Amino acid sequence: MTSTTTSADLFARAQQVIPSGVNSPVRAFGSVGGTPPFLTEAKGALLHDADGNEYVDLVGSWGPMILGHANEQVVEAVRAAAGRGLSFGAPQPGEVTLAEEVVRRIGPVEQLRLVNSGTEATMSALRVARAATGRDVVVKFAGCYHGHVDALLAEAGSGVATFAMPGSAGVTAATARDTVVLPYGDSEAVAALFAERGGEIAAIITEAAPANMGVVPPLAQDGVGFNRFLSETAHAAGALLISDEVLTGFRASAEGHYGIDGADRSWAPDLMTFGKVIGGGLPVGAFGGRADLMGLLAPAGPVYQAGTLSGNPLATAAGLATLEGLDAAAYDTLGRASSTLQQLVADALTTAGVPHVIQTAGTLFSVFFREQPVTTYEDAKAQDTAAFTRFFHAMLEGGVYLPPSAFEAWFVSTAHSDEVLDRIAAVLPAAAKAAARG
Numbered sequence: 001m002t003s004t005t006t007s008a009d010l011f012a013r014a015q016q017v018i019p020s021g022v023n024s025p026v027r028a029f030g031s032v033g034g035t036p037p038f039l040t041e042a043k044g045a046l047l048h049d050a051d052g053n054e055y056v057d058l059v060g061s062w063g064p065m066i067l068g069h070a071n072e073q074v075v076e077a078v079r080a081a082a083g084r085g086l087s088f089g090a091p092q093p094g095e096v097t098l099a100e101e102v103v104r105r106i107g108p109v110e111q112l113r114l115v116n117s118g119t120e121a122t123m124s125a126l127r128v129a130r131a132a133t134g135r136d137v138v139v140k141f142a143g144c145y146h147g148h149v150d151a152l153l154a155e156a157g158s159g160v161a162t163f164a165m166p167g168s169a170g171v172t173a174a175t176a177r178d179t180v181v182l183p184y185g186d187s188e189a190v191a192a193l194f195a196e197r198g199g200e201i202a203a204i205i206t207e208a209a210p211a212n213m214g215v216v217p218p219l220a221q222d223g224v225g226f227n228r229f230l231s232e233t234a235h236a237a238g239a240l241l242i243s244d245e246v247l248t249g250f251r252a253s254a255e256g257h258y259g260i261d262g263a264d265r266s267w268a269p270d271l272m273t274f275g276k277v278i279g280g281g282l283p284v285g286a287f288g289g290r291a292d293l294m295g296l297l298a299p300a301g302p303v304y305q306a307g308t309l310s311g312n313p314l315a316t317a318a319g320l321a322t323l324e325g326l327d328a329a330a331y332d333t334l335g336r337a338s339s340t341l342q343q344l345v346a347d348a349l350t351t352a353g354v355p356h357v358i359q360t361a362g363t364l365f366s367v368f369f370r371e372q373p374v375t376t377y378e379d380a381k382a383q384d385t386a387a388f389t390r391f392f393h394a395m396l397e398g399g400v401y402l403p404p405s406a407f408e409a410w411f412v413s414t415a416h417s418d419e420v421l422d423r424i425a426a427v428l429p430a431a432a433k434a435a436a437r438g
């Protein structure tokens with residue numbers, strides 16, 4: 001082993017033994033081009049790569065690092081847990097405390113089961129919904145991403161959007177037939193589908209606020225929010241609503257996006273899914289909701305779901321320490337960092353004459369390179385991805401690490417201090433000029 005291995009060397013080696021050199025597609029920089037920096041160390045809001053570069057991080061591992069990298073309390077909790085044993089495959093106290101904390105924070109969650117990823121969470125929630133209703137069909141929205149679950153990859157966001165894929169090969173025709181994809185926010189299409197096939201539908205699954213095609217907040221129609229409309233429509237037909245808060249949970253607000261559009265308790269999802277922040281950087285997902293539905297899970301109920309490493313002490317320690325760090329002051333800091341950064345980006349792009357629109361869901365935001373607001377996946381795809389690519393590379397060159405895709409949210413953390421934001425501000429004008437040079 002050499003100690004002077006560069007990112008280029010590592011990427012070349014990786015491509016020999018790992019498909020495309022990466023373990024998750026967007027990381028390959030395929031849509032923006034170039035060699036992805038191989039990261040070796042991170043602290044707070046800063047990243048270091050194998051080539052000796054330092055970057056301000058606006059990816060945050062796609063959400064989990066909400067308290068910044070190597071947060072002392074989180075690292076200490078993990079270190080202490082590691083010393084007591086990495087995994088037991090048996091009940092342990094940390095999983096009880098983490099589940100209690102989620103139930104305390106998230107109104108609609110009465111019971112929760114821990115898994116190892118957001119994908120497992122949505123896959124399992126879907127199985128519960130199908131078992132509860134005795135129906136097969138699931139409704140999803142174009143541009144929403146729910147992990148790499150067979151039934152949910154059609155017209156998905158995240159990497160599927162980044163690489164402009166219609167879905168995924170390897171999904172059976174029977175599975176695809178049981179998934180109906182509708183345009184996001186289209187209440188009429190939802191109503192029409194339920195009028196025709198309501199009795200076949202097990203569940204609607206939606207991101208609480210889509211954030212994997214960029215951030216597309218749910219809009220109200222005639223004073224009724226889209227999520228509330230979905231819950232009412234589903235329930236009228238005996239179907240369930242699964243609200244996917246893997247990305248928005250514990251980030252959009254303390255109670256996730258539900259804390260924004262469910263705060264008046266006029267509606268509630270039947271099941272919710274979590275991931276990312278809930279594990280604080282270790283592999284944790286969770287699904288939860290109504291106790292009668294969660295009671296369908298084995299061993300008491302007929303729905304099988306299991307996991308060798310589910311609820312392991314290391315993962316629950318990281319998740320718990322992260323949630324403990326997320327107090328009211330932390331959300332204030334996040335909110336301020338997010339709005340300051342939005343303003344800086346808007347100013348720079350406006351000055352350079354670059355068409356853009358910034359959309360938010362609580363403290364979550366993304367930047368679309370087009371003039372008009374984005375309400376659907378079609379809108380999101382109509383942005384100027386070439387302008388984003390020029391902007392992205394100029395930012396990277398200047399030491400700011402953005403998501404390598406025009407379809408992803410930008411992630412701040414409580415470690416994004418004014419000093420860190422100043423460093424971003426210093427790079428923005430040149431990057432905006434690069435974006436403008438068409």
Ligand SMILES: *Cc1c(COP(=O)(O)O)cnc(C)c1O
Pocket residue numbers: 116117118119120122145146147148207212244245246247248275276285
């Ligand atoms: C990231 C994400 C998932 C998948 O989670 P993984 O942990 O990557 O499997 C599911 N749903 C949403 C909304 C996500 O953002």
